[in-house]
Amino acid sequence: MNQCGIVDVGSNTIRLSIYQWEGRNFKLLMNKKEMAGLAGYIKNGVLSDSGILVACRVLSGFKALLANFSIDRLYVFGTASLRNIVNTEEAVDTIQAVTGLGVEVLSGADEAAFSFLGATVGGGAPDSGLLADVGGGSTELVAYQDGGITWGCSLPMGSLSLFTKHVSGLFPTKEERKTIKGQVREELDKARAAGTVCPHLTGVGGTFRAAAKLCNDLSGADPDNRLIPAGEIHQLYKDLKKGDQDTLRQILKSVPDRVHTILPGLTILTGILNAYQVETVSVSACGVREGYLLRRVIGGNQYV
Template identity: 60%
Template sequence: MICGIVDLGSNTIRLSIYHWEGQDFRLLLNKKTMAGLAGYVQGGVLSDSGILVACRTLSSYRALLDNFQVSKMHVFATASLRNISNTGEAVETIRDVTGIPVEVLSGDAEAALSFKGAVLPGGVSTGLLADIGGGSFELVSYEDMSITSACSLPVGSLSLYTRFVNGLFPTPEERKAMRAYVEEQLDRARTAGVRRSRLCGVGGTIRALNKLSVDVFHKPPESRSMTAEELRELYKLLKKDGRDTLRQILHAAPDRVHTLVPGLVILNTVIKAYGVEQVTASASGVREGYLMDRVMKL
């Protein structure tokens, strides 16, 4: 069978088309729209303009699937609709305008689905999972392939940028404020006190950081592993805030030029707090977990 899974995120809206049969699946097509819905939130309310952006994107994805004669499209939202005060209104408007229902995942559900999609298909047996999105990040501690604790924190690469940064790159004072805020959020996490040497990283921010790591440290293109020291070196590079830094980011991850530093602040704060030594950028995550759990019923 073939179906489309849409992740309605705070920074990006992604469509993934999968072919699945029994317990096996493979990705056929992946399409991304940099919608930046978090930028349309004012006073906790997603504006009509933001809702319209979501409607237009979902309608274009529905038309694309129709062209491929794919009838099944499943749409879920994360912090983009979860962390606003007008969630019900937004979901209802999207359904009325497009005819498309949207499932809004709780933070715990998102964390569990990210774990199912990224770690269970052959990841290390004990470690941390960090899913850094545009509007939130999910942190899961697991041992022997079983979750021991999990939480969702209302801070992501785009929301952190929107809240603290006035220019393209954050100033030293803005970086300090972002780091303090992330540390404050981590203090509330149910994984506090856990020490893990390995971290599985999920989401566009970590994939972009891995591309930058490959570029900066001249690693093989297929490499998906980064050491804590490499990530500290990347942070030092990005702090320089000059033309060379901008050129480096534009070469590796042009669509994340403004959110890469905030995302790295989150990741490096997690690394320091939990004693992480190595990070693996997962090629799969919450969409695959959603497919396995909600569609394939595994």
């Protein structure tokens, strides 16, 4: 059996997934995440030394964890947290010097393709439709038909980057929500093909998982339910934007690590639902890390 660890250095979280595989079949053995919040360390497009050291600390911890399991293959990639800064090379070089780990910085196109590959091969998406990966620093959209990508894009907005840029408190005010909504609409207008309608959306990433958990908790559905009507997500956003004590309690009960980013993330999510007239959302258990595993690690012509 082959084993390895894959780390996704994101804008909001740094996640380690440990996999085991034989041939084309893989199994997730363990997930571990750290809420590093790297987007909060970016000012004027520069990731600060403090932010770089936060990444180094987390990656060193993950490296030590794998050593305890006697797993010597660790792959690290960065997304918007390292892609959308002006000191990418400095950050990557410092991480390698401190931790001994090389970091591959994915392009927006690669991130979208890996998310699609992970979701579809992992069984989380139908043969045709729209896939969205709402991360902390960027949002990837992929339209596909009969299992093949027809178009895709990466948008420079995410749940944490919108919070950091526009929100002064814990919850966005009415004016801040309006500003966030305007940016979301502007970015989606750039991406959307005129008249495109996708009744079903496959969602990847922490915002989708958090939205599904909140919807399931509020409706009393099975906690493992991954198929959410779009109307429930719209109602969730409407309820949460009140920002009152009941809202805070519900978020802290269901998704405490998303307390500050859930509303900006839901603004992106509902914007996508509106733009593509989505009726149902399925939340995929697999995404960019599984796609990276298949394409970069396992390889094979079936994934090209």
